[in-house]
Amino acid sequence: MTAVVAEHAGLIGERGVSAAVTGLGVVAPGGVGTEAWWAAVLRGDNAIGPVTRFDAAGYPATLAGEVVGFVDEDHVPGKLLPQTDRVTRLALAAAAEALRDADLDPAGLPDYSVGVVTANGAGGFEFGQRELQALWSKGPRHVGAYQSFAWFYAANSGQISIRHQLRGPSGVVVTEQAGGIDAVAQARRQLRRGVRAVLTGGFDATVCPWGWTAHLAAGGMTTRQDPVRSYLPFDADASGHVVGEGGALLVLEDGDAARARGARVLGTVEGCAATFDPAPGRGAPRLLDAARLALDDAGVEPADVDVVFADAAGERTADRAEAEALAALFGPYGVPVTAPKSRTGRLGSGGSALDLVAALLALRDQVIPPTATGGRVADDCPVDLVADGPRPARLRRALVLARGRGGFNAASVVRGAH
Amino acid sequence: MDRLELTDLAALLRDAAGDGEGVPLDEDTLDTLFMDLGYDSLALLQVTGVIERDHEVILDEVALDEAETPRQYLDLVNAALSARAAA
Structure with a gap:
């Protein structure tokens, strides 16, 4: 009950608004783009397979859910390529899709009225691995300036905010698998405080040797090699999970404002x-x-x-x-x-x-x-x-x-x- | 003598700031502001690090921060390279 009381106490001075979902963006194993991914999910396509992003043959776990067919240059401006990890590129693609899907043009809204709250648990792991390899094998002068932020958990929120000029309350939530929901919860709090809309959700991408080492050390990965019988939740034959990359972003909007602008409302949190x-x-x-x-x-x-x-x-x-x-x-x-x-x-x-x-x-x-x-x-x-x-x-x-x-x-x- | 040419700087900036983004550097843009050419301070910081590494020289980052055009930047870098050669 304490938590419930605290939550209600937090509402003092805030407005009771409905949190309407008006746009979706997905980059995930099985599909780049919401509808492509959803069709694959309904078909029951298996997006788990042998790791292709690096040679995983020497590792105990050799399966992953990889995003296939993502062409960086199709989704990310050339200027951002030298300064972004894969996870940020995937997130940028989903952000553009979600805003398009919501038919929301932030340029048409007052400054500071749209924020970005995303979740990320690992930061830019592959980018960081590359820079750390340069540091250890060649020395500090071989570490690039972009490492200063490309590895960071908040890089996704930051790059999305800059690219789409979303200057409202923004941030990052770091709670691993719970992050996607925790970010949406934080976005909902921002709506109550008067923010018009928040781009929210979560992304991680750690299919690289350094990422794999961390996942293996943390435990719980299946060592099975048959992609079809690998990650079997609630099954008598369950043996652990498979790690995947990608995620989703949602446009969460003040429900009344969304309806007033004639937005299609997909549902409510x-x-x-x-x-x-x-x-x-x-x-x-x-x-x-x-x-x-x-x-x-x-x-x-x-x-x-x-x-x-x-x-x-x-x-x-x-x-x-x-x-x-x-x-x-x-x-x-x-x-x-x-x-x-x-x-x-x-x-x-x-x-x-x-x-x-x-x-x-x-x-x-x-x-x-x-x-x-x-x-x-x-x-x-x-x-x-x-x-x-x-x-x-x-x-x-x-x-x-x-x-x-x-x-x-x-x-x-x-x-x-x- | 070790010098940084305009074409070298152009190539370094292209690597640092991404292909097809900034305006290409040539004689006509020597006095155009980096900002107007589409290169931000981070891209220049990255380039400065690469020059220091590849030319084995320590550059005055505070002074370079004041360089707003390719000509000013090249002059500062080449002055440092000359000073080192003379030393």
């Missing part, structure tokens, strides 16, 4: 919440609390939720914990659960942003996208997993869950426009 796990051995993880607080924030009951986009760790203990949380909230097998990330890999900060986009598109198209499966949902995971192809359903609301490495939990409730 009704509730967000975040919790932090206690230290290992000092109590239960708090994903369930995050879900409850997000429902409270939205002012709805579990029965009002028609589908859950799960965090879906793909690791037995974590899957069991999430399944127990879902059973506590909805009853065993009480709500359809899906994890399209099982075919893209876990995208870090991009993961929960992409899940929010998937949820909004599911609400739009009234269909639940499928999860990759090994063929048997684990007996100790009492979830109604949508696995054998897309499932048409009447959908009003979705709950999106995320767990970030280090103890971050985030949850969001989104409602469709129908």
Whole structure:
């Protein structure tokens, strides 16, 4: 209750505004562009495959969800190429798409009325690796000036802000996989404070040797080599996750202002919440609390939720914990659960942003996208997993869950426009 | 003698600031402001680092910061290179 009180206390002096989603941008395994990616998700295309961005043959984990067919020069001005990591290039492409999709021209709005709040967990890893290699092998004079910011978590928000002249309140959230939702929650706070619109979401891209070393050290990656049976959340045969790259951005807009300008409203972010796990051995993880607080924030009951986009760790203990949380909230097998990330890999900060986009598109198209499966949902995971192809359903609301490495939990409730 | 020519600076700026962005450097743009040519202070900082490395010279970064045109920049760099040769 303390958290709920604190959240309400934060509203003093702020306006109660609805947070309308009016634009989407996606660059993810399976598709560059929202509709291309979504079509691949509904088809059940597997975007996981052997790593091609570097020679991973000597590493224990050899599979990744890579963004294929992204031509940097098609999306990023030449001036920005020497000073951007891959993650920033992917984010810049999604930002342009999201603004176009929202039909929002920031130049037509007052200065400081549109902000950028994105999530990023790793910074510009590949760029940083290159510069560190130059430092160690050749010396400090071989490190370029752009390393000063290209590695940084906030580089995506900054470059997007500069390119589109979005001078409103901006920032970066660093909470790993929970980041996409946490960024949207922060964007929503900015709307309450009077900001007109915020470009928000998350991106990570770490498919490089340095990134791989960090992921392997952190643990949880599957060492399987068959891309089709690799990342199998809630399955009896789950063996860990696959890392992917990419993410999504959303234009979050003051609902009244969006309708006043005649914008197409795709859906509304009704509730967000975040919790932090206690230290290992000092109590239960708090994903369930995050879900409850997000429902409270939205002012709805579990029965009002028609589908859950799960965090879906793909690791037995974590899957069991999430399944127990879902059973506590909805009853065993009480709500359809899906994890399209099982075919893209876990995208870090991009993961929960992409899940929010998937949820909004599911609400739009009234269909639940499928999860990759090994063929048997684990007996100790009492979830109604949508696995054998897309499932048409009447959908009003979705709950999106995320767990970030280090103890971050985030949850969001989104409602469709129908 | 070790000198930085206009064509060298043009190539360095192209690498630092991205191809096809800034206006190409030639005799006609020697006195045009870097800003108007499309090169910002970061691109110049990057170029200065490369020159220091490749010519094994320490440049006065504060003075170079004041160089607003290719001619001013080249004069400062070449003065430093001459001073070193004379030393």
